[in-house]
Amino acid sequence: MFLAWRELVFARARFGLMGGVVALIAILVVLLSGLSSGLVNDGVSGLKRLPVTAFAFAEGTKTDSAFSRSTVNVNLAEVWKSRDDVGDAAPFGTMLVNAKATTSAGAQVPVDLALFGVDPGSFLAPAVSDGAGLGDPDGIVVSETVLDEGVAIGDTVVIDRLGTRLKVVGTTGDQRTFGHVDVAYLPLRTWQQVHAGAGPGDEVRDGAYEEATAIALRARDGDRIDLPGGDAAAGTTSMTLDASFSASPGYSAETSTLTLIQVFLYAISALVVGTFFTVWTIQRKHELAVIRAMGASTGYLMRDTLIQATVILTVSTAVGFLLGVGGGSLLTTTPMPFLLEVGPLVLAALLLIGLGLAGAVAAVGRIVRVDPLAALGGQR
Amino acid sequence: MTTSSTSPRPDSLRSGTQERGGLLMEGVTLTLGDGDATVTALDDVHLEVAAGEFVAIVGPSGSGKSSLLAVAGALTTPDTGRVLLDGVDITRASAREKARHRRERIGFVFQSGNLIPALTTLDQLRFALDVAGVRPADGHDPRELLGRVGMGHRAKHRPHQLSGGERQRVGIARALVTRPAVLLVDEPTAALDRARSDDIVTLLAHETHESGVATIMVTHDHDVLGHCDRVLSMVDGRLSE
Numbered sequence: 001m002f003l004a005w006r007e008l009v010f011a012r013a014r015f016g017l018m019g020g021v022v023a024l025i026a027i028l029v030v031l032l033s034g035l036s037s038g039l040v041n042d043g044v045s046g047l048k049r050l051p052v053t054a055f056a057f058a059e060g061t062k063t064d065s066a067f068s069r070s071t072v073n074v075n076l077a078e079v080w081k082s083r084d085d086v087g088d089a090a091p092f093g094t095m096l097v098n099a100k101a102t103t104s105a106g107a108q109v110p111v112d113l114a115l116f117g118v119d120p121g122s123f124l125a126p127a128v129s130d131g132a133g134l135g136d137p138d139g140i141v142v143s144e145t146v147l148d149e150g151v152a153i154g155d156t157v158v159i160d161r162l163g164t165r166l167k168v169v170g171t172t173g174d175q176r177t178f179g180h181v182d183v184a185y186l187p188l189r190t191w192q193q194v195h196a197g198a199g200p201g202d203e204v205r206d207g208a209y210e211e212a213t214a215i216a217l218r219a220r221d222g223d224r225i226d227l228p229g230g231d232a233a234a235g236t237t238s239m240t241l242d243a244s245f246s247a248s249p250g251y252s253a254e255t256s257t258l259t260l261i262q263v264f265l266y267a268i269s270a271l272v273v274g275t276f277f278t279v280w281t282i283q284r285k286h287e288l289a290v291i292r293a294m295g296a297s298t299g300y301l302m303r304d305t306l307i308q309a310t311v312i313l314t315v316s317t318a319v320g321f322l323l324g325v326g327g328g329s330l331l332t333t334t335p336m337p338f339l340l341e342v343g344p345l346v347l348a349a350l351l352l353i354g355l356g357l358a359g360a361v362a363a364v365g366r367i368v369r370v371d372p373l374a375a376l377g378g379q380r
Numbered sequence: 381m382t383t384s385s386t387s388p389r390p391d392s393l394r395s396g397t398q399e400r401g402g403l404l405m406e407g408v409t410l411t412l413g414d415g416d417a418t419v420t421a422l423d424d425v426h427l428e429v430a431a432g433e434f435v436a437i438v439g440p441s442g443s444g445k446s447s448l449l450a451v452a453g454a455l456t457t458p459d460t461g462r463v464l465l466d467g468v469d470i471t472r473a474s475a476r477e478k479a480r481h482r483r484e485r486i487g488f489v490f491q492s493g494n495l496i497p498a499l500t501t502l503d504q505l506r507f508a509l510d511v512a513g514v515r516p517a518d519g520h521d522p523r524e525l526l527g528r529v530g531m532g533h534r535a536k537h538r539p540h541q542l543s544g545g546e547r548q549r550v551g552i553a554r555a556l557v558t559r560p561a562v563l564l565v566d567e568p569t570a571a572l573d574r575a576r577s578d579d580i581v582t583l584l585a586h587e588t589h590e591s592g593v594a595t596i597m598v599t600h601d602h603d604v605l606g607h608c609d610r611v612l613s614m615v616d617g618r619l620s621e
Contacts, residue, residue: 001510002507003496003499006498006503009498010497010498011498286494287494290488290490290494291496291511292479293453293455294488294511294512295479295480295481295482295511296479297476297479300511372455372482375490375494376450376455376490
């Protein structure tokens, strides 16, 4: 402790350089964490805001793309609803469409929409902050982000190719996106027509009104549902809401890429710190031999080095995070998906400090091999 | 650890000029190297240095002088014989116990001081006390000791701001501040001119007699031997008067 502080001050340029590298890495970690959270939010915030415990997809649906592949019979909702641990169950339809909105000023705005087909009377029906709720066959309730694109309540939205005309009647007042596309709630029956590819006046094929993407399930208490048991009874493949995120378009690819980059940053940070303290220890080899000859225990010397590592890591991580959060908050005003969440940031800070310390610990192992005998003689 | 490791030395051994045990080496042999290339560094060495006595050991390079310091200083375990420091047998101590003997019973003065670059003169002494786990109480006052070695005016300077002689004075003060029983001095004048060498050895002799430490100085420098109580010479690992 005595020497650790004085060396930090004495060799402040060297420690500062290493701290600067760690701080820069910390900034990158914050930005990536924000980007990661932002992408997740962009990808699945529509799902996160559903009052749903789990989804039951068609039996045998591949997990990674269940939302675009699965089609289930709406009557399966009744099978699930009859189970003791299921509080409520309702058919849920989703699909991505391209559309054009015509504003009151007469301008045409292209919009991409993730249609969420829900029964207006079911527990899935969205709460609206502005305008009216679901009810009219052609009335849609949209994510706040749609309004940011210049569309207003009362505007008409026409789905490309089909020509289905929908009317914006309300907004949820928050961001609801799915696969980076803004969510528009519409009545399940209208969704079924669009899903069957039937435009205005077209004949809707047989069975279309019995189709949905999945059955949305809500647990009676907490989040406990016997999914395997229900699957066996209903003939479905179900997964929890969290598990269903990876069934959303692009979700796994995006998050795994960003996670990989962050893992690399942690590894680089640990290596930088480890390398620094290895060189630092080698440089002071003779000095360490003198201190050992004076009778310092190995623990005394290791403690000193680890105190130095802890101080440098904590200070530089804190500085990097402050700069990262400051810079990142500027990004949240841009269309870039960026979201700073306390949980992931705290975890990232602890990982940076923890892994940096691990690097330092690996380096100070050299102290054990410093022979106090080297203090005798004329090396200096 | 033995029980003695946790109990402090009696106060009589810690304070001031009271008599301490000095150093005793009996039949110490040390062989260095392995296989065909072994060298007998110490050959049946007997040496007794009383508290307050200043002994110089001279001899050519490779005669075993450094090995003698290493064995007396609990840095190396001899092959045979025994070493008593301050009445305590350190011959078969573990590495951990040796470190404790070094910080409690031994002071080293190295060539050209070997001070810690990051520390001021005063902090060199306070650091030695910190390593030894000693509070700067009576008899351990670093400022008082710096004054005694003539370095009181350089308390805030770092090693690179000091001359060779000044560094060596600080090195001596650092070795003495923990009040060791034995002071082991390795070629203290190797980097100094004639006048400075004389000053340093005079200081060592004075401090040895004042503080009652048993001092062994290994040196090449025959000009400084006049200040020593006894001069021994070492040739091929053998010690003689």
